[in-house]
Amino acid sequence: MTVAVEGLSGWPPPVLDPAGPYAGSVTALTWVLIGMAVAVLLIVLAALYIALFGKGELRRRLGGEKVIWILGIAFPTVVLTGLLVWGLTLTRHLSAPAAEGTALKMRVSGEMWWWRVDYLDEAGSTLMADANELHIPVGRTVEIELVSPDVVHSFWVPQLSGKLDMVPGRRNLIRIQADRPGTYAGQCAEYCGGPHALMGFMVIAHEPAEWARWLARRRAPPAAPTDAQAQRGGQLFLAAGCGACHRIAGTPANGLAGPDLTYVGARRTLGAGILPNHRGTMMGWIGDSQAIKPGNRMPPYRVLSAEQLEAIAVYLEGRR
Amino acid sequence: MPATLLLLAACKPPPEGRHPMAGADAAAGRAVVERVGCGSCHAFPDIAWPRGAVGPDLSRFASQTMIAGRVPNRPDLLAAFVRNAPAVVPGSAMPAMPIDEAEARDVAAYLYTLGAE
Numbered sequence: 001m002t003v004a005v006e007g008l009s010g011w012p013p014p015v016l017d018p019a020g021p022y023a024g025s026v027t028a029l030t031w032v033l034i035g036m037a038v039a040v041l042l043i044v045l046a047a048l049y050i051a052l053f054g055k056g057e058l059r060r061r062l063g064g065e066k067v068i069w070i071l072g073i074a075f076p077t078v079v080l081t082g083l084l085v086w087g088l089t090l091t092r093h094l095s096a097p098a099a100e101g102t103a104l105k106m107r108v109s110g111e112m113w114w115w116r117v118d119y120l121d122e123a124g125s126t127l128m129a130d131a132n133e134l135h136i137p138v139g140r141t142v143e144i145e146l147v148s149p150d151v152v153h154s155f156w157v158p159q160l161s162g163k164l165d166m167v168p169g170r171r172n173l174i175r176i177q178a179d180r181p182g183t184y185a186g187q188c189a190e191y192c193g194g195p196h197a198l199m200g201f202m203v204i205a206h207e208p209a210e211w212a213r214w215l216a217r218r219r220a221p222p223a224a225p226t227d228a229q230a231q232r233g234g235q236l237f238l239a240a241g242c243g244a245c246h247r248i249a250g251t252p253a254n255g256l257a258g259p260d261l262t263y264v265g266a267r268r269t270l271g272a273g274i275l276p277n278h279r280g281t282m283m284g285w286i287g288d289s290q291a292i293k294p295g296n297r298m299p300p301y302r303v304l305s306a307e308q309l310e311a312i313a314v315y316l317e318g319r320r
Numbered sequence: 321m322p323a324t325l326l327l328l329a330a331c332k333p334p335p336e337g338r339h340p341m342a343g344a345d346a347a348a349g350r351a352v353v354e355r356v357g358c359g360s361c362h363a364f365p366d367i368a369w370p371r372g373a374v375g376p377d378l379s380r381f382a383s384q385t386m387i388a389g390r391v392p393n394r395p396d397l398l399a400a401f402v403r404n405a406p407a408v409v410p411g412s413a414m415p416a417m418p419i420d421e422a423e424a425r426d427v428a429a430y431l432y433t434l435g436a437e
């Protein structure tokens with residue numbers, strides 16, 4: 001028997017195991033390119049062998065002008081042009097906008113070193129804010145606006161789509177889709193300084209009906225805590241100034257410098273996809289996140305007592 | 321060979337003798353420690369990341385006489401402690417961890433390999 005904690009299942013993400021049409025075409029392209037590279041390598045090795053050890057006649061022909069024209073110029077031009085055209089057609093649908101009203105719309109902002117997530121309505125305004133985790137329905141295209149307020153990051157969920165950069169001042173579109181329910185890990189794929197390697201996230205794909213229920217539950221923020229320890233944790237959260245950087249909907253905490261914590265208790269992971277989420281890791285993160293993710297933008301809280309840390313953790317666990 | 325030598329010389333029993341942990345698997349225990357994220361609060365000598373700082377460094381834990389400075393460092397107590405520290409050491413700053421009893425025994429076996437002489 002294993003108790004809970006499957007937070008990091010799906011990590012590290014397999015790269016050539018597509019779970020939807022977009023990743024499918026990227027994977028097909030990868031295999032064809034690898035196949036072509038191997039074929040060309042074999043041809044070059046064969047030519048080299050002939051050049052070194054071949055019989056006189058063969059060697060003379062290999063050095064002839066005709067071979068240079070055919071193998072040296074015509075072959076690469078045709079093959080590379082063909083591959084380019086085919087590759088572009090295959091991957092064009094990754095970033096083309098979907099037909100009006102069919103795709104689910106979201107916005108993901110790459111921040112140093114975590115992910116701001118917004119679920120959007122048709123008009124593009126925010127329905128619900130979250131962080132470090134995306135919940136999507138199976139079988140439906142999700143169109144994600146990729147933005148960044150600081151440096152270049154890159155959004156990559158290998159099983160669901162290709163990679164696309166998040167460039168400050170630009171709005172890039174990527175489309176992802178999962179055809180089977182599951183947890184798919186993602187990772188920042190463009191070096192963005194300091195703890196870049198520890199900037200991950202999770203995509204959780206639900207059956208459509210289950211996803212609709214999930215979204216309905218998220219229309220209202222979680223209820224205020226009722227037990228004494230959690231209530232004390234809620235007060236400490238505000239008193240310690242956490243609300244300056246974190247938002248918890250329905251409370252005075254409305255900071256935007258760090259991840260939205262309205263539903264933090266429901267997340268699979270903590271620290272942007274790097275730790276399973278439970279009481280222990282929550283206390284460890286709040287007490288000294290700098291030891292866990294050196295250089296991240298949350299200060300360590302060495303002044304909090306164990307009892308205070310636990311109260312805050314209990315309060316945050318209930319934000320779900 | 322060194323173990324036999326120790327037995328013959330009879331000066332100090334090997335770690336297994338000091339901390340019998342029947343049927344527990346230290347390698348499985350290490351995997352549990354990694355999966356659950358004990359490293360968010362502790363540094364372990366053979367786990368590169370994370371190396372948390374809220375709790376003590378456990379590099380030499382096997383040679384310690386006490387657990388959390390309060391109860392004897394005995395296998396049964398340690399297995400109970402790593403699963404539910406406040407139940408063994410009231411007021412412990414370490415919260416109960418989401419592992420079952422068998423996993424706790426494996427974890428204890430692993431902890432007895434840390435800095436064992």
Ligand SMILES: [Cu+2]
Nearest residue numbers: 188190192196
């Ligand atoms: Cu990065």
